[in-house]
Amino acid sequence: MNKRLLKNQIIGFVFVCIAGAIGHFVFRWSGENRIIALFFSVNESPWEHLKLLFFPLFAFTAFTAYRFRQDKFNVFFANCTAVYFGMWSILSYYYTFTYALGKQSEFINISSFFIGVLITFVIGYFLINNSIGRGMPNSFALMIFIITSLVFFLFTFKPPFVPLFQDPQTLTYSF
DSSP states (O other), X not given: OOHHHHHHHHHHHHHHHHHHHHHHHHHHHXXXXXXXXXXXXXXXXXXXXXXXXXXXXHHHHHHHHHHTGGGTOOHHHHHHXXXXXXXXXXXXXXXXXXXXXXXXXXXXXXXXXXHHHHHHHXXXXXXXXXXXXXXXXXXXXXXXXXXXXXXXXXXXXXXXXXXXGSOTTTOOXXX
């Protein structure tokens, strides 16, 4: 077990949880600034809530890659892989329990985020610590992070008209 890496992952988990929780309100606090809308949730749709995990993790990944640059870990690859598992788990948890209960629940919304963050950091630690993906260039994973960011940007302003992008409170698709 790499204690330095484990400590880093615990700090990252706390950072992403706090940043994501605060990030939920930043768009409204900014007076609905369109630049802020790119990085923070603009409504209550499941899609917009994925930003609360993705962008803080992306920032923390850059920090971790810099911090562990001498170790030549596969940080971008590991966290790029992990964030997709985390986002998938948020959506799976949310939709499973929302449909099972037959209604929206704030507890489900909030807990799905924290469970997704936990899954992201557990998988990220495992992949980094075991050097899985070492053959996969970190630059390719960084490119996937950037492309995913661009998809978030696009769908913030031009969301598809499918339930994933619909705000369940207002039944709208954008802000």
